[in-house]
Structures are given as C-alpha cells and as structure tokens.
Amino acid sequence: MEQPAPRPRPLSIPFLQVLTALVLMALGFLVVIQSRAGRALVAQPEVPTRNVYALATLLREEREAHVALEAEVAELRNRLEVYERAAAEGQSLTAAMSKELETLRAAVGLKAMEGPGVTVTMKDSPTRPAGSDPVVVTYQDIVAVVNELWAAGAEAVAVNNLRVTAMTGFGQVGGTVVVDLQRLQGPFVITAIGDPATLEGALNIKGGLVEALRTIGLGLSIAGHDRVQVPAASGLAKFDHARPLK
Numbered sequence: 663m664e665q666p667a668p669r670p671r672p673l674s675i676p677f678l679q680v681l682t683a684l685v686l687m688a689l690g691f692l693v694v695i696q697s698r699a700g701r702a703l704v705a706q707p708e709v710p711t712r713n714v715y716a717l718a719t720l721l722r723e724e725r726e727a728h729v730a731l732e733a734e735v736a737e738l739r740n741r742l743e744v745y746e747r748a749a750a751e752g753q754s755l756t757a758a759m760s761k762e763l764e765t766l767r768a769a770v771g772l773k774a775m776e777g778p779g780v781t782v783t784m785k786d787s788p789t790r791p792a793g794s795d796p797v798v799v800t801y802q803d804i805v806a807v808v809n810e811l812w813a814a815g816a817e818a819v820a821v822n823n824l825r826v827t828a829m830t831g832f833g834q835v836g837g838t839v840v841v842d843l844q845r846l847q848g849p850f851v852i853t854a855i856g857d858p859a860t861l862e863g864a865l866n867i868k869g870g871l872v873e874a875l876r877t878i879g880l881g882l883s884i885a886g887h888d889r890v891q892v893p894a895a896s897g898l899a900k901f902d903h904a905r906p907l908k
Contacts, residue, residue, distance in 0.1 A: 771895030
C-alpha cells in the first residue's frame with residue numbers, strides 16, 4: 663500500500679519578512695538610481711533653440727558676404743585690366759602723337775633738318791647777248807626748281823639758307839628776288855634734303871627744267887652731298903584776317 667507524498671511545509675513568517683525587506687530595498691535602490699539619473703539629465707546644459715537659429719543665420723550671412731567679396735574682387739580685377747590696357751594704349755597714343763607732332767613740325771619748317779641731299783646753284787648768265795637784256799635768275803626760275811625738287815621727293819628745302827614751306831612767299835622787286843619779304847642776292851643756292859641720286863636724276867632728266875634753264879644761258883650746277891643742313895623757318899606766319907573754319 664502506497665504512502666501519500668509529503669506536503670511542502672509553509673514558509674515561516676520570519677523568512678517572508680526578510681524576503682519582503684530585500685525586495686523593498688531593491689526597489690528603493692532602483693528608485694534612488696532613477697532619481698539621480700533624472701537629476702543628472704536635468705542638470706546638463708541645454709542649448710537654446712534660438713541660439714541654433716542665430717548661428718545658422720550668422721553662417722548664412724557670412725557665406726553671402728564671402729560670395730559678395732569674391733564678386734567685388736573679380737570686378738576690381740576686370741577694372742584693373744581695363745586700366746592697364748587703357749594705360750598701354752594711352753602710352754602708344756602719346757608716342758604716336760609725339761611722332762606725328764615732330765613730323766608736322768618738320769613739315770611746317772619749325773624744326774631744323776639735316777641729312778643727305780643736293781645743292782643747286784643758280785647764277786645769272788655770265789655773258790650778255792648783243793642787243794638783248796641780260797639773262798638773270800628770276801623768282802619764277804627758283805620756284806620752278808624748288809617745285810621740281812618737291813616733286814622728286816625732297817623732304818626739306820631752303821633758298822640761301824631760308825627755309826621754304828607751304829607758307830613761303832616768292833616775289834621780285836626790280837632785279838632782286840624776294841623770299842618771305844627778304845631780299846636775296848645771287849648766286850642762289852637751293853639746298854634740298856632727300857636721296858641725292860633721285861633728286862639729281864629728276865633735275866638732270868633730258869629735256870627737263872634744268873636743261874631748259876641752261877639753254878637760255880643761266881648758270882646752273884648740281885652737286886650731291888652725304889650731309890646737308892636746312893635751317894628752321896624764321897618764325898610762324900601771322901594771320902590778320904584768316905580764321906580757322908568751324
């Protein structure tokens with residue numbers, strides 16, 4: 663005959679009290695830990711949201727300012743290039759104008775010139791044909807030779823050391839040649855700057871002006887030179903009635 667299994671013995675009251683105390687202690691410990699953790703989280707510094715927005719705005723403004731400065735730098739570089747080109751062009755223009763001014767000064771006779779050229783000496787006829795007037799050099803003869811030299815490429819011309827320009831006036835009073843109101847005495851020496859071979863060739867052309875003047879009895883000689891001098895004009899022309907066109 664089987665015997666019944668023994669029943670578990672009920673826990674004693676002291677043991678339950680101890681177990682309850684341990685559970686309460688554990689719960690209290692957990693509550694203390696959670697409370698401290700909560701206080702630690704609350705104690706951490708909190709970054710205000712408005713400060714974040716302010717920083718973002720400041721960063722955006724700095725970026726915009728940087729972009730604006732880059733654009734300004736690019737514009738200043740472009741201006742600098744323009745100024746440098748303008749300065750270079752201004753220097754070139756100044757040099758060209760100075761060269762043109764010197765050319766004009768030489769053309770109007772305000773500047774003494776020197777260089778290779780020729781001299782043409784014109785004299786009255788040494789003999790006087792019977793029953794005729796003496797053959798003398800007239801201002802028309804001088805003008806004709808000067809024009810022949812200009813046409814042959816002369817760059818500067820003088821008659822008896824008087825510069826001949828576009829404003830030079832030739833005339834004659836009796837048997838005296840007048841150039842720019844100055845009376846000249848023969849022999850008349852015409853000095854021209856230019857290529858000597860070209861100038862001599864133009865004057866000595868067969869059937870030309872010089873041959874015709876010699877035919878009528880004038881004494882005329884031509885000589886080439888490596889260096890001749892032509893003085894500057896004696897003064898500027900004075901206009902009493904003429905005015906520039908507007």
